[in-house]
Amino acid sequence: MKLFDVYPINPIEIVKGKGSYVYDANGQEYLDLYGGHAVISIGHSHPHYIHRITDQLNKLGFYSNSIEIPLQSQLAELLGKISDKKDYQLFLCNSGAEANENALKLASFYNGRKKVIAFKGAFHGRTSLAVSATDNPKIIAPVNETDNVIFLPFNDEEALEKTFAEQGELISSVIIEGVQGVGGIRVATQSFLQKIRELSTQYNAIFIADSVQCGYGRSGKFYSHDYAEVDADIYSMAKGMGNGFPIGAISISPKIKPWFGELGTTFGGNHLACVAALAVLETMEKEQLIQNAAEIGDYLKTELQRFDEIKEVRGNGLMIGIELPEEFNQVKKDLLFKNHIFTGEAKPNVIRLLPALNIGRKEADRFLEALSERIRSYKVKL
Ligand SMILES: Cc1ncc(COP(=O)(O)O)c(C=O)c1O
Numbered sequence: 001m002k003l004f005d006v007y008p009i010n011p012i013e014i015v016k017g018k019g020s021y022v023y024d025a026n027g028q029e030y031l032d033l034y035g036g037h038a039v040i041s042i043g044h045s046h047p048h049y050i051h052r053i054t055d056q057l058n059k060l061g062f063y064s065n066s067i068e069i070p071l072q073s074q075l076a077e078l079l080g081k082i083s084d085k086k087d088y089q090l091f092l093c094n095s096g097a098e099a100n101e102n103a104l105k106l107a108s109f110y111n112g113r114k115k116v117i118a119f120k121g122a123f124h125g126r127t128s129l130a131v132s133a134t135d136n137p138k139i140i141a142p143v144n145e146t147d148n149v150i151f152l153p154f155n156d157e158e159a160l161e162k163t164f165a166e167q168g169e170l171i172s173s174v175i176i177e178g179v180q181g182v183g184g185i186r187v188a189t190q191s192f193l194q195k196i197r198e199l200s201t202q203y204n205a206i207f208i209a210d211s212v213q214c215g216y217g218r219s220g221k222f223y224s225h226d227y228a229e230v231d232a233d234i235y236s237m238a239k240g241m242g243n244g245f246p247i248g249a250i251s252i253s254p255k256i257k258p259w260f261g262e263l264g265t266t267f268g269g270n271h272l273a274c275v276a277a278l279a280v281l282e283t284m285e286k287e288q289l290i291q292n293a294a295e296i297g298d299y300l301k302t303e304l305q306r307f308d309e310i311k312e313v314r315g316n317g318l319m320i321g322i323e324l325p326e327e328f329n330q331v332k333k334d335l336l337f338k339n340h341i342f343t344g345e346a347k348p349n350v351i352r353l354l355p356a357l358n359i360g361r362k363e364a365d366r367f368l369e370a371l372s373e374r375i376r377s378y379k380v381k382l
Contacts, residue, residue, distance in 0.1 A: 010336065012024050012030075012336075013025045014030075016045075017032070017040075017044025017045055018043075018044055018045050019043040019044060019045075019046075019356070019358070020032050020033070020043055020044075020355060020356050020358070020359050020363050021044070022044060022342070028340060029340065030336075030340045030341065030342055031340065031341045031342070031363055031366055031367065032044070032342045032355065032356070033341060033342055033343050033353050033354070033355040033359070033363070033367060034342040034343055034344045034352070034353075034354055034355070035240075035354050035355060035356055036244070037213075037239065037344070037354070038181065038213050038218065038239045038240060038319070038344075038354035039239045039240065039242075039243070039244055040240075040243055040244060040355075040356045041216060041217065041218070041239075041240030041241075041243050041280055041284070041289070041356060041357050042243050042279075042280055042283040042284065042287075042289065042356060042357065042358060043243075043356040043358050044244075044356075046243065046279070046283060048279050048282065048283050048286075049243055049276065049279040049280070049283065051279075052275045052276070052278065052279035052282075053245070053272060053275055053276055053279065055275075056271055056272055056275040057272065059271075060271050061270075061271060061272050062267075062270045062271060062272065063270070063271065064266055064270070065264070065265070065266075065268070065269060069269060069270075069271065069274065071271055071274035071275060071278065072090070072092060072269045072274055074274070074278060075090065075092075075274050075277050075278055075281075076089075076090040078278065078281045078282070078285075079249075079251065079277075079281060080251075082222060082281055082284065082285060083222040083223065083235070083251065084222065084226075085231075085235075085251055087254045088235075088251045088252055088253060088254065089251070089252045089253075089254065089256075089258070090249055090250075090251055090252070091249060091250050091252060091263055091268075092247065092248070092249050092265075092268040092269030092273070092274075093247075093248045093249060093250075093265050093268040093269075094246050094247060094248055094265065094267050094268055094273075095125070095238055095246060095248045096124075096125050096210075096212035096213075096236065096237075096238035096239060096248055097124070097125025097126050097127040097130045097131075098125075098127060098238075098248050098265070098268075099125075099212060099236035099237060099238050099248035099249060099250050100124045100125050100127075100129075100130040100133070100175065100208070100210060100212070100236045101125070101127045101128070101129050101130050102236075102250055102263050103173070103175070103206075103208045103210075103234045103236045103250050104116060104129045104130070104133065104172075104173060104175065104208065105129065105263070106206075106234065106250070106252065106256060106262070106263065107172045107173035107205075107206035107208060107233075107234065108172045108173070109262060110172075110206055110256050111172055111204055111205065111206065113169075113170055113171060113172035113205075114148045114170065114172060115148050115149075115150060115167060115170045115171045115172055116129075116132075116133055116148055116149045116150070116171075116172060116173050116174075116175060117149075117150050117152060117160070117163060117171060117173070117174040117175070117205075118133040118134075118135070118149055118150070118151055118152075118174075118175050118176075119135070119151065119152055119153070119154040119176055119180075120135050120151055120152070120153050120154050120183075121135055121154050121180050121182075121183030121184065121186060122134055122135045122151075122154075122175070122176070122177060122180065122183060122210075123135070123136070123177070123180070123181065123182035123183060124175060124177075124210055124212075125212075126139060128143070128144045129144075129146075131144050132144050132145070132146045132148070132149050133149050133175055135151055135183070150163060150167075150171075154180065154183075154186060154188070154192075155186075155188060155189050155192045156192075157191065157192055157195045160174075160192075160195055160196065160199060161195070161199065164199045164202070164203055164205075168199075168202070168203035168205075169203065171203060171205045172205060172206065173200075173205055173206040173207070173208050174196050174199075174200055174205055174206075174207055174208065175208040175210055176188055176193070176196060176208070176209065176210060176225075177210045177211075177212075177213065177214055177224075178193070178209060178210075178211065178214045178215070178219065178223065178224030178225040178227070178316075179213075179214040179219060179224050179315060179316055179319050181213035181214060181319070181346065181352070181354075182213075182346055183346065183347075184314075184321055184323075184346045184347045184350045185314045185315045185319060185320065185321025185346060185350060185352060186314065186321075187224075187314060187315065187316060188224075188225075188228075190227055190228040190229075191228075192228075193225055193227075193228035193230050194228050194229075194230055196230075197228075197230040197231070197232075200233070206233045206234060206256075207230075207232045207233045207234075208232060208233065208234045208235075208236065209223055209225040209232035209234070209235045209236070210236050211223045211224065211225070211235050211236060211237045212236055212237060212238045212239055212248070213239055213319070213354075214316075214319055215235065215237045215240070216237055216239070216240035216241055216280075217240065217284055217289055217290040217293055217317075217357055218240060218293060218317055218318055218319050218354070218357065219293070219297075219315075219316040219317040219318075219319055220290065220291075220293050220294030220297055220298075220316055220317030220318075221290065221294075221316075221317075222290060223235055224316055224317075224319070227316065231253070232253075233252075233253040233255070233256065234250050234251065234252050234253065234256070235250065235251040236248070236249075236250050237249050237250075237251070240280070240357075241277050241280060242273060242276040242277050242280065243276065243279070243280050244276075245272065245273055245276030245277070246273065247268075247273040247274075247276060247277050248268075249277075284357065287358060289357040289358055290317075290357070292357060292358060292359075293317040293318040293357045294317050296318060296359055296360070296361065296364055297315070297316065297317035297318045297319075297320065299361065299364055300318075300320055300353070300364050300367075300368070301313050301315070301320060303364075303368050304320070304322060304368070304371075307371070307372070307375065309324070309325065309328065309375050309379075310322055310323065310324060311323040311324060311325055311349075315353075318353065318354065318355055318357055318359070319352075319353070319354060320352070320353040321346060321350045321351070321352055321353075322350065322351040322353070322371075323349060323350050324349045324350075324351065325349065326348075326349055327378065328349065328374075328375065328378055329348055329349055330378075331351065331371070331374050331375070331378070332344075332345050332351050334374050334377075335351075335370055335371070335374060338374075339370035339373070339374070341366070341367060341370055343367075353367075
């Protein structure tokens with residue numbers, strides 16, 4: 001049987017990881033500033049993470065949501081504390097798309113409406129409603145096509161106001177990434193997020209903060225939407241939550257009341273997933289990783305802004321986009337194959353940095369030197 005060939009992959013086999021470094025089958029070391037799509041939050045093979053998962057596996061790996069799982073309440077407690085949303089409610093699932101799918105569905109159950117406002121450049125996942133709210137027609141199958149999603153320009157307050165004025169009574173939810181990831185590291189302005197809050201409250205729509213990529217401390221605050229000092233009604237999360245163990249969740253405002261059977265999943269909130277997520281939060285708290293993300297992120301951004309060749313540096317904390325002119329479009333590839341540094345890409349000429357939240361100055365400096373070397377080598381060639 002062959003694999004279903006949907007991923008354009010790099011010809012590298014990673015066999016080991018430690019902290020912010022990974023190693024291929026030949027023993028070559030790479031600096032990992034991508035974390036496998038923003039997933040590695042506390043570093044590869046963190047000892048506390050290994051201990052927690054191994055310990056749990058020796059007791060019980062899985063049982064479903066038909067019994068009491070106190071680990072879920074422990075996770076809810078700690079997440080409520082660290083995210084400063086103690087009165088919110090936690091629903092656990094398995095991925096980012098599933099988190100958004102549940103968020104959109106819950107919003108619709110809440111107000112009985114059908115329309116969703118999403119934004120140009122958005123990526124919310126590949127399940128049916130999440131993909132319909134994703135601004136990429138190529139990945140929307142005919143069966144997922146719907147008139148229920150209204151796409152508006154990102155950060156355009158006027159367009160938002162106009163849409164609410166015209167269709168406010170029909171709008172179930174507004175879904176927005178605090179920092180668009182796939183869309184090229186574009187930060188939602190504070191006043192735009194405040195406007196979403198204001199209009200959602202006025203029209204009884206649900207404000208969904210997609211924090212799957214930009215959340216969980218990555219931005220230098222727990223949720224990147226926190227920069228605007230607003231509370232969303234639902235936060236969706238996944239990637240960094242389990243440091244590689246598949247887990248997703250939504251954090252739900254107390255105003256939304258559950259009923260039995262409203263949402264559900266077989267695997268969501270299983271014992272292993274919960275301990276993985278607990279290990280991440282415990283480490284984030286103990287090692288002050290949100291603060292580190294803010295500090296190292298600021299350092300990187302300040303240093304990157306000194307490069308004359310870079311068109312724009314965007315992002316918050318350790319979610320950084322570096323927009324380069326077109327002639328530098330080989331930089332990402334060369335960083336990987338010549339400097340052995342993993343970075344991500346968003347749009348053709350934006351390098352995406354999504355490292356673990358515990359990278360240090362050493363790793364940041366190694367990247368800055370490598371980038372400078374790459375840019376110099378291109379300038380010689382041009
Ligand atoms: C902002 C955002 N939302 C949702 C998703 C979907 O997450 P998953 O791939 O876990 O389904 C992603 C994945 O890249 C994402 O970046």
